[in-house]
Amino acid sequence: LGEELAGRAGIALENARLFGEATRAVSARDNLLSVTSHELRTPVTSLKLQLQMARRQLKAGKVEPAALERSLDISIKQVDRLNSLIEDLLNFSSVSAGKMRYHFARNDVAAIVSETLERHAESARIGKTPMKQTGLASLEAEVDPLRFGQVVENLVTNALKYGAGGPVELELREAGLDFTLRVRDQGIGIAPDKLNTVFERYERVGPTQGISGFGLGLYVSRAFVQAHGGTITVESTPGKGSCFTVKMPLRQGLA
Ligand SMILES: Nc1ncnc2c1ncn2[C@@H]1O[C@H](COP(=O)(O)OP(=O)(O)O)[C@@H](O)[C@H]1O
Ligand SMILES: [Mg+2]
Incomplete structure (x- = not known):
């Protein structure tokens, strides 16, 4: 009976540990999703603003080359930012899944x-x-x-x-x-x-x-x-x- 009880206590402890791990994994994932959405939205918002400004200039028929160039510079920067964020996420998911293959x-x-x-x-x-x-x-x-x-x-x-x-x-x-x-x-x-x-x-x-x-x-x-x-x-x-x-x-x- 002692062994039986010890066995059950062991299973209960193991279950509690697994539950704890699962809860932590879920909260890490939720946190990652919210950080990710926020980080990705910032450059997208800025990019859209710059494109709207360029569009307005065109529509009003007053294109100022210097202002347009500035808008495009900022837009390029935002696309670079997005690209590097996405690159980090893709690499991270391959590395943590152990799926990265190397070709030397x-x-x-x-x-x-x-x-x-x-x-x-x-x-x-x-x-x-x-x-x-x-x-x-x-x-x-x-x-x-x-x-x-x-x-x-x-x-x-x-x-x-x-x-x-x-x-x-x-x-x-x-x-x-x-x-x-x-x-x-x-x-x-x-x-x-x-x-x-x-x-x-x-x-x-x-x-x-x-x-x-x-x-x-x-x-x-x-x-x-x-x-x-x-x-x-x-x-x-x-x-x-x-x-x-x-x-x-x-x-x-x-x-
Ligand atoms: N050249 C650097 N000078 C100062 N701090 C740095 C530098 N490189 C990295 N760090 C610090 O290390 C952290 C982790 O870098 P990294 O993993 O490339 O993440 P990220 O660039 O996305 O923040 C950065 O957030 C920053 O706090
Ligand atoms: Mg970095």
Whole structure:
């Protein structure tokens, strides 16, 4: 009888644990849905406003090129914002479902870095943020170009979002059997006790109000880098800036 009771108590405890887990999962999902809708609606609202303004100008027959250009610049920025939010969500859902597939091949990682910078040249110009690439101008490494590109993309977007308009530098180096990519900004920085937190999912630290994001980019980036057998770390001084370092092997399957 003692065993029987212990068994039932065990089942009751297990049920309570499962119920607790399910409740937490539901509330995490509800929270994610509400944050997601809010984040996505903000750029859509702004985009619609800009398009209505452009439409009104046309209709009134007084197109002011400077005002129109400004509207279009803002519109492009909002579409970029939406795109990067959607990208974060898609990547996050694949990574957390364990469904991400990697295709490693020899690639010029310096070229992937410069392509990413070129994609952001327009928003850097609008925000008057100087961006430069230093170190190796060409470097062959065995990476998944899409995933490595998304890591660079997220680090550059973060440097632009949290970099307070200061210069952004991307530095590529060879280091023995590895290569390193450092992304430096001179922005708001990260408090010492939050340096590890930023890689956790949904975690946004410091003053992020008004800056779009889900807090998923670094979580996904870390998963991508680890799938390459690499590491991602950060050093930062609040108010002075941050430096993210990605270190990945030049060849896969040697470790
Ligand atoms: N370059 C940076 N400077 C200062 N803080 C940063 C920087 N990059 C990331 N962070 C902090 O880490 C958090 C997580 O980054 P990330 O996962 O890319 O999420 P998101 O960009 O969507 O907010 C950010 O919300 C921000 O608080
Ligand atoms: Mg980000």
